[in-house]
Amino acid sequence: MASVVFQDVVKMFGTFTAVSDLNLEVRDKEFLVLLGPSGCGKTTTMRMVAGLEEVTAGEIFIGSDRVNDVLPKYRDVAMVFQSYALYPHLSVADNIGYPLKIRKVPQDKQRQMVMEVARRVELDGLLDRLPKQLSGGQRQRVALARAIIRTPKVFLMDEPLSNLDAKLRVQMRAELKHLQHELQVTTIYVTHDQIEAMTLAHRVAVMNKGVIEQLGTPKEIYNDPRTLFVAGFIGSPPMNLIDGEVKDGVFTSLGGVRADGLGSANVASAVLGVRPEDIHVLPAGSETANIVAPIYSVELTGESTLVTLRAGAALLTVRADKNFVGDFDQMVEVGFAPGRVFLFDRQSQDRVDF
Amino acid sequence: MAHRRKSIGIQRIAAYATIAAALVVTLFPVYWIAANSFKYDIDIFSIPPQWIPANPTSKHYHAAFVERPFLIYALNSLIIAVSTTLVSVVFGSLAGYALARFQYPGRWRYQISFWILSTRMMPPIVTIIPLYIAFNHLGMLNTKPAVIIAYTAFNLPFATWMMKSYFQDLPVELEEAAMVDGDTRWGAFLHVALPLARPGLAATAIFCLIISWNEFLLALILTLTERSQTLPIGIAGRVTQYNTYWGEISAAGFTACIPIMIFAFVVQKHLVRGISFGAVKG
Amino acid sequence: MTVSIGAKFGNSFERWFERHLRVLMLAPAMLVLLTLTIFPSIYMIVAAATRISPNPDLPWQFAGADNFLRLLTDEQFHVGLWNTLVFTVFAVGTEFLLGLGLALLLDRYIRRLNFLKTILMLPMMLPPVAVAITWKLIYEPQFGVLNEIMFRLGLPLQAWAGDVRLAMFSVIVADVWQWTPFMFLLMLAGLASLPDEPYEAAAIDGASAWRQFWDLTLPFLKPIIAIALLLRIMDTLRLFDLVFILTGGGPADRTKTLSLYIYQVAYRFADPSYAAAISLFVLFTTVAFSTWFIKRMRLAD
Structure with a gap:
């Protein structure tokens, strides 16, 4: 068991900076998710822990050991790859047992451990098969079994669920979470899927362009986004972000959105953020309406109705009651939930507190 | 493009005839060297050529x-x-x-x-x-x-x-x-x-x-x-x-x-x- | 269940070995190739610029460009050059047209017939020496198969490889027999990789089969055609084995290629300096031609 510490870590590919000046401590036994769009440096960060990429500058520690120059085999980490990376020429049993074979564990002990792990991930009937004879979900389990057969200091998981179909993904997600809880192994998990991040993580590090934008619990990330990027990236449908200006605590946009109660803030190019579920449809003629706008489209999702309004050039999404009824171009008045409105500075991309 | 079109009888026949001809042209020289290697000298020199060795012999293999x-x-x-x-x-x-x-x-x-x-x-x-x-x-x-x-x-x-x-x-x-x-x-x-x-x-x-x-x-x-x-x-x-x-x-x-x-x-x-x-x- | 891997971070040799693996794995091949190409190249340049005495005890004399100037007046060299060019143009041209034609005709019929395809590929893999003696046997004026066919058709008998007018033709036919399969195979591979959609779109647009061939098939095939031509031309420019056995360069030097001439200069006339000069000429023309061709066809990728 160990923590993983990044100290001023930089990774360059030629002149391209993949990760710049990363500082992060993954605590012992923690499930940390690196979340971000593709190309944000999250996979590179993980690969540096595994030793598959060299660190350009800075230091990485696993436990108390500085591992910059340590070969992957001595880092005692286990990795689950997006493509599973099962050895196609080896049977399921040999795939799972490969880390033991390399470590020259006695044959009978190997067999016993493989059986044990296979039972745990429900693969015990398939040990003689080759990877190509397995379904996607089964392959995923083999990759998992290979990672957990020796209890490593750190688990690294690179989008392990992205090749599964939607239903299986939800099921495996729960299994993964339970497994990590049982094994109590520090885990770094890379994904671009915010639902995975929210459901699995103790803490989430949201990355963008090689930088960690925000590090916090899923709740913090969702309820208290510190930057414009985090605000826009987390949540589905995403937070409404409306460009406008703030004068003496009053926000106005060209599209007719008006919000007050923003303290005494003054921001020339401001972005107002409010989540769809924090916008409420008001009865006609309501005085507290933040905007009155025509309906652009109405989508029933089952547990609620997504109503999109046209506010000037911008579109505003509202999560309304599932019984909401409205027609195209019908005028609707909506209001923002008090205290659930965020203000960002377009220039610095940072939150403006008020 | 021939191969994208629907099959036409004549084309098919022409194709198979060409394959057959190509096979003959390809294989004949190989056959001919094999055939001659099993002929007595006198049969190698015979005019007209002896298409199939009349008296097969392994004499030349022995010699070589x-x-x-x-x-x-x-x-x-x-x-x-x-x-x-x-x-x-x-x-x-x-x-x-x-x-x-x-x-x-x-x-x-x-x-x-x-x-x-x-x-x-x-x-x-x-x-x-x-x-x-x-x-x-x-x-x-x-x-x-x-x-x-x-x-x-x-x-x-x-x-x-x-x-x-x-x-x-x-x-x-x-x-x-x-x-x-x-x-x-x-x-x-x-x-x-x-x-x-x-x-x-x-x-x-x-x-x-x-x-x-x-x-x-x-x-x-x-x-x-x-x-x-x-x-x-x-x-x-x-x-x-x-x-x-x-x-x-x-x-x-x-x-x-x-x-x-x-x-x-x-x-x-x-x-x-x-x-x-x-x-x-x- | 924790399983350790022994020494904590491995020994220093292992670390050194891993770190330098990219050099260590490349090194053996690079050393072999460097020794076997750099040394000969330097030797050739030095040899071409000197006059090497047949007596090994005498020192080499600097000859400057003398050996290269000889190329201008050496009629045998001109004959060799001409023969090589004629051979290249007619052999490669015929192989290409035959190979492309056969591939277009047979593409849809032969795809699944791997066994047949392999038989058709056989000639190019056979030892050139065996091919040469086979054709020598076929061309034999007295008891050869070809003259038997001429006789049956009521045509005049020929000396083929031994005839001044027909020798080059005979060599070309043998080469065409051996190497048309090469063109055929590459064209077939090219045709098999063609996408279907553009043809469907063209058919809907009303393009005739002939238009589709010019507008779609040829442009799609262009890269593979270029590679096939380049590989074949580089081979024909160095033609040796076939003529060595089939005609020995004769009759009357009608089939003497540059390679054959270099061989004669070096070993029969014992003039390695001049042979080196001709070799360098061949090398430079080959390199110049392939560079030009690769650029022209935009094959650099």
Whole structure:
């Protein structure tokens, strides 16, 4: 068991900076998710822990050991790859047992451990098969079994669920979470899927362009986004972000959105953020309406109705009651939930507190 | 485009007729050398030609392989081809893997790959004179190692490129998984990449065998005695200005073709990749 | 269940080995190739610029460009050059047209017939020496098969490879027999990789089969055609084995190629300096031609 510490870590590919000046401590036994769009440096960060990429500058520690120059085999980490990376020429049993074979564990002990792990991930009937004879979900389990057969200091998981179909993904997600809880192994998990991040993580590090934008619990990330990027990236449908200006605590946009109660803030190019579920449809003629706008489209999702309004050039999404009824171009008045409105500075991309 | 159109009867017939004609034209010369190798001299010279050997005999095979040193030539060919192939495939796999997987500063990877390929394009006649002189100095003329070294120079670029292309087809995550699981990079190459590249290794090896087995010019210049002469040189030696020993060279020539015909079926799937790297011609 | 791997971070040799693996794995091949190409190249340049005495005890004399100037006046060299060019143009041209035609005709019929395909590929893999003696047997003026066919057709008998007018033709036919399969195979591979959609779109647009061939098939095939031509031309420029056995360069030097001439100069006339000069000429023309061709066809990738 160990923590993983990044100290001023930089990774360059030629002149391209993949990760710049990363500082992060993954605590012992923690499930940390690196979340971000593709190309944000999250996979590179993980690969540096595994030793598959060299660190350009800075230091990485696993436990108390500085591992910059340590070969992957001595880092005692286990990795689950997006493509599973099962050895196609080896049977399921040999795939799972490969880390033991390399470590020259006695044959009978190997067999016993493989059986044990296979039972745990429900693969015990398939040990003689080759990877190509397995379904996607089964392959995923083999990759998992290979990672957990020796209890490593750190688990690294690179989008392990992205090749599964939607239903299986939800099921495996729960299994993964339970497994990590049982094994109590520090885990770094890379994904671009915010639902995975929210459901699995103790803490989430949201990355963008090689930088960690925000590090916090899923709740913090969702309820208290510190930057414009985090605000826009987390949540589905995403937070409404409306460009406008703030004068003496009053926000106005060209599209007719008006919000007050923003303290005494003054921001020339401001972005107002409010989540769809924090916008409420008001009865006609309501005085507290933040905007009155025509309906652009109405989508029933089952547990609620997504109503999109046209506010000037911008579109505003509202999560309304599932019984909401409205027609195209019908005028609707909506209001923002008090205290659930965020203000960002377009220039610095940072939150403006008020 | 013919092959995109709906099947038309006439076209189909024309196609099958062409295939049949192509097969006859392709196979007749091979058949003819085989047929002649089993004829008595008098039947070889008969006018009109005897299309099917009337009195089949193995006399010429006996003459070539028992009375004359064609067995030694064949053995030399075999030893030289196998040694060249071993060296080329081992060195070629190492270099091919390095070029497929590792980063080199700047454009070095591209430069080195291209340079290796370009050595393949050198006409053999250009390098043979210096090699001849070097081997002469070293007292290595008329030895098998000299021929093996020369052949390696011509097979290695090809083997490297071919293996590089096979390694590039393997997903790199497999080797990375092996490294995280506890292997070194070298171990991942040995335990994962190499076993997975086995079909490529086999195809590359067979192409090297064919090139070396068929080669003529280098052997002609580097070998003068039967201690190191190969089958093609032995055959050419029986084609003189005054007399051509038809039966004998047919027997030896057909024998030289047999392993190739077997190999051709083994590598059929890899043929395109092999010839686009210039494998087939020595 | 924790399983350790022994020494904590491995020994220093292992680390050194891993770190330098990219050099170590490349080194054997590079050393072999460097030795076997750089040394001969330097030797050739030095030899071409000197006059090497047949007596090995005498020192080499600097000859400057003398050996290269000889190329201008050496008629035998001109004959060799001409023969090589004629052979290249007609052999490669015929092989290409035949190979492309056969591939277009047979593409849809032969795809699944791997066995047949392999048989059709056989000639190019056979030892050139065996091919040469086979054709020598077929061309034989007295009892050869070809003259038997001429006789049956009521045509005049010929000496074929021994005839001044027909020798080059005979060599070309043998080469076409051996190497048309090469063109055929590459064209077939090219055709098999063609996408279907553009043809469907063209058919809907009303393009005739002939238009589709010119507008779609040829442009799609261009890269593979270029590679096939390049590989074949580089082979024919160095033609040796076939003529060596089939005609020995004769009759009357009608089939003497540059390679054959270099061989004669070096070993029969024992003039390695001049042979080196001709070799360098061949090398430079080959390199110049292939560079030009690769650029022209935009094959660099």
